[in-house]
Amino acid sequence: MKSNHLMRIVFVAAALLLALCTPALMKKGFPQGQSPTAAAPPKFALIEFYKLEWGKDAEYRKIARELWMPIHRERVKLGKIKSWSLWNVRFSRGADSEYDRVTITTFDKFTDVEGSYPPESISKPHPNLTFAEILARTTATRKQARQEFIELMDSTTLNPQPLPPFAVIAFHKPESGKGIETAELVRKYMKPVHQERVNRGLLKSWMYFYVRFPGGASREYNHIGLSFHDKFEHMETLYPEGLFSKVHPNTNSADVTAQLNAVRKLVRVEVLTLLEQVQ
Secondary structure (H helix, E strand, O other): OOHHHHHHOOOOOOHHHHHHHHHHHHHOOOOOOOOOOOOOOOOEEEEEEEEEOOOOHHHHHHHHHHHHHHHHHHHHHOOOOOEEEEEEEEOOOHHHOOOOEEEEEEEOOHHHHOOOOOHHHHHOOOOOOOHHHHHHHHHOOEEEEEEEEEEEEEEOOOOOOOOOOEEEEEEEEEOOOOHHHHHHHHHHHHHHHHHHHHHOOOOOEEEEEEEEEOOOOOOOOOEEEEEEEOOHHHHOOOOOOOHHHHHOOOOOHHHHHHHHHHHEEEEEEEEEEEEEEEO
16 A cells, blocks of 8 residues: 555566566457457556454454545546455465455556555545555554566456455466466466356456566466455355366366466465455
């Protein structure tokens, strides 16, 4: 939430992958899945990961609702952001976890990230508070663990509005030099499967991102898959029996799994529950 942190936005892709992948992926038509007349989903997002101070959950929620959400609503009105949402990390490791809260802010354009907190977005909802005072109250309740700036590569249907109460976030690491191949395999095989899940009402939306910043070979992961669900039970069986064969009747699911495993590894999967949102 700190304006000076926006210069250090974090998203999933090594510098070389960014240089080589972006033009090639965009040439191939990413993102897809929307009709020509439909409004495109936001192309960029800033994910911020936070660790709550012990016993400060209620205070942080109060600050988010009373101080930050009015600011984010004003940012939306000013056209600086498309949306903002606050999520809880379910099944975390408790005190040992790196973070237990996640915020996702979406943008239409890359340049919108810079200067996304104009002075009037603070002064209009809070004429008697300075930005420094708001930050001081906030940092007393939580610390920022990391930021990532990501770009949309592909998706099924448009972003659901309002957001559903649950999300599954999957972090993937393509093998060196396999970023484009990974994205193409996901687009060819997995996107139609996710669309079938949407068609069956098992999934609200699926999105596939790559991390723009920070980059470098030391990145733990480079691609992020984000799935939204309106019912918790829909996460019990993510891929019902017969779903893959319906979508790809002439393809063996084990062969596809082997192809994907050869070009990327699954680093981590987490479940998020929605706490607050501004759209």
